[in-house]
Amino acid sequence: MPAPTEATVTESLTANMDMLRFATAGSVDDGKSTLIGRLLLDSKSIFEDQLEAVEATSASKGYDYTDLALLTDGLRSEREQGITIDVAYRYFATPARKFIIADTPGHVQYTRNMVTGASTADLGLVLVDARQGLTEQSRRHAVILSLLRVPHLVLAVNKMDLVDYSQEIYDKIQAEFTTFATKLNIPDLEVIPISALAGDNVVNRSENMDWYSGPTLMHHLENVHVASDRDLVDVRFPVQYVVRPKSDEHHDYRGYGGMVAGGVLKPGDEVVVLPSGMTSKIAGIDLFDKEITEAFPPMSVTVRLEDDVDVSRGDMIARPANAPKPSQDIDAMICWMADAPLKPRQKLAIKHTTRVARALVKDIQYRLDVNTLHRDQETKELGRNEIGRVQLRTTVPLLCDPYSKNRTTGSFILIDEATGITVGAGMINNAS
Template sequence: MEINNNQLLRFTTAGSVDDGKSTLIGRLLFDSKSIFEDQLDSVSKTSEKKGHDGVDLALFTDGLKDEREQGITIDVAYRYFTTPKRKFIIADTPGHIQYTRNMVTGASTANAAVILIDARHGVIEQTKRHSFIASLLNIPHLIVCINKMDLVDYSEEVYNKIIGQFEEFSSKLLMKDVRFIPISALLGDNVVNRSENMKWYQNGTLLSTLENLHISSDINKIDARFPVQTVLRPQSEEFRDYRGYAGRIASGIYRTGDEVAVLPSGFTSKIKSINAGENEVEEAFAPMSISITLEDDIDVSRGDMIVKKNNQPEQEQEFDVMLCWLNNDAMKARAKYSIMQTSNEERAMIKEVVYKMDINTFERDNKDTNLNMNDIARVKIRTTRRLMLDSYRDNRNTGSIILIDENTNETVAAGMVV
């Protein structure tokens, strides 16, 4: 399969503490020659000050001062690199149990997830936690890197045992494509270059796997959804009668002449014109930013959604979401929040915690209704007005929500419509 070298792959990395994520990313950047000379010089000097032999690869990702002082990665760090075959964005997320929310953030737009397992320890609770989140976020490709193979004598038996452990628990999850690679991030085995120590492994290195992954767009091309961000009413005499509705297409395709409905009012019309920037176009598709004019004068405002007349989302005031609690403060029972979904903002409350997930055992607890930071639960939300919703698995854009504390203006939770 021919790969478009302008095609962008977003992938997230996750693993337990000290599984070697930062070292792996450093090795990926270093061996693929994606490090600038001044970066290499700076990291070489820092490595020398710390008394390391050679370059400490982990420092290529641990760029924040606090991270370096503590010796841990404490937030989502984004890194960019390019090879002749593809462009990449890496979201490096912390391995600590208290940073589940960071992985949810880093993985929310990922095409693939790279999960590290220490070959000495095998599958542990954090492996299950990160795999569950990847499944929950509907990430299409999962690459399981069994790291530190040099510390188990590059044993094929150890590698196969860990694959068995992973497959045993992951059979309960919705995983589309799972691949396994035995690596040593520290020594470079099977990261960019093929390992001479594991000739029993016949598949691709991590880089070649990432370069050749098929990226199927996560944009829904069938269901046309256009959330209105603003109404354009130019003041100039030339455009005095112009009334356009501007926004970014969340999914689907729009063409001049299409019969559309404006939600939540339900009024119908036809598309009179579509503008992309200064140009009028006959057709527009996700994720283009456009403005639309309609043949009829309909009251349309921010938060409304223009959809195809014969293909409409659900309109609900009460609905279920899988919610990840992001805030340091616990959820307050029946507290009021602002809910944001596409360009729509309404008031909402969490009516009920249906169950909490133990994402280490995948068990559901319907007795504990307290939500604390990093908890994931299925909840019922009620809003003041109906929202135009699709399930998250059908449409990431119209199926995701965030909750905001009205007093502090902090984002307290992110959710996926069930």
């Protein structure tokens, strides 16, 4: 038997570790990309040649420090302007947990990209510059994270080294943001003073801020509890594709692939296939090439049923006594992403889980001012990067839940049928 390699040992150690998805947010130049670079560097998650290249580039620019933002700002236009434009995804792992980072743009022009990056996050990391304090964009992103029901929020007060590690400045920002957060739906908030450039309280505890007794950022990321954030009660399994191998060995195999959106699936469970209403039992659940005893969010699996019922892409497998009600009238919060405004009577394509339909905008109830939380009920349209409450009517029923109950079955995207471009993201309040 060959000796295990470092890669196989690492894979076996991390196979059963849980994963934390987190998104960074904040104003331009608050240091998001530098912070992620610091996390990757101090957790030893970058290769030596990567670090050498960044050090060489920093030196060629005349910097007396290593520009860690170069590790994440991949687009040439990002490097030239010193800002993040697109959502940059990065992966790293520590002995305690695996991480997926969505480094989202801070500029107001790219708010829609921030929504994209934060939509699947377990935790939102909002940075503020200690010299500037809370800005309009800081509040804006906190509101968006709240609307997206991101269950955990960290406010990182960055660049503490530039304010002489002042506890007074930290306390002022913490008090101001905590007061603002009481108006939002933020169940878990942590405020941490850091210096991404110097490394204070990022991975290692800062000696310059002995007045701070809370966790370092990495300690909090490794230990924040996210398992209970998933809906493990209401079974929701949107079918993405039908698995029918063409080989002679598996010619009788028929399974239904997709990602578990809610609840726990086990062999022997009674289930209903929607919208047909046909019932059956789960014969087995397969993960890659092995059979497993249960599946839960966000696992991607193949479900086999005991009966040969008609199941296709866009259908949903649920429990008979706890199934979503098919709905065509949708009340939702919309983040509009297109240059042309959203107006009543507009027709769009809507993609909800694995089902695609057409939708008519019946009414725009109000536009939400994300800075003051004021509801402008006089508005007749939603402009680019604006958020508002909208009534939709779909051509076919959607199998949905309120977003507050299930972030997967409670969300959708709107698509311009002419161009195929995503123009809006929606969070369902209720449906009928």
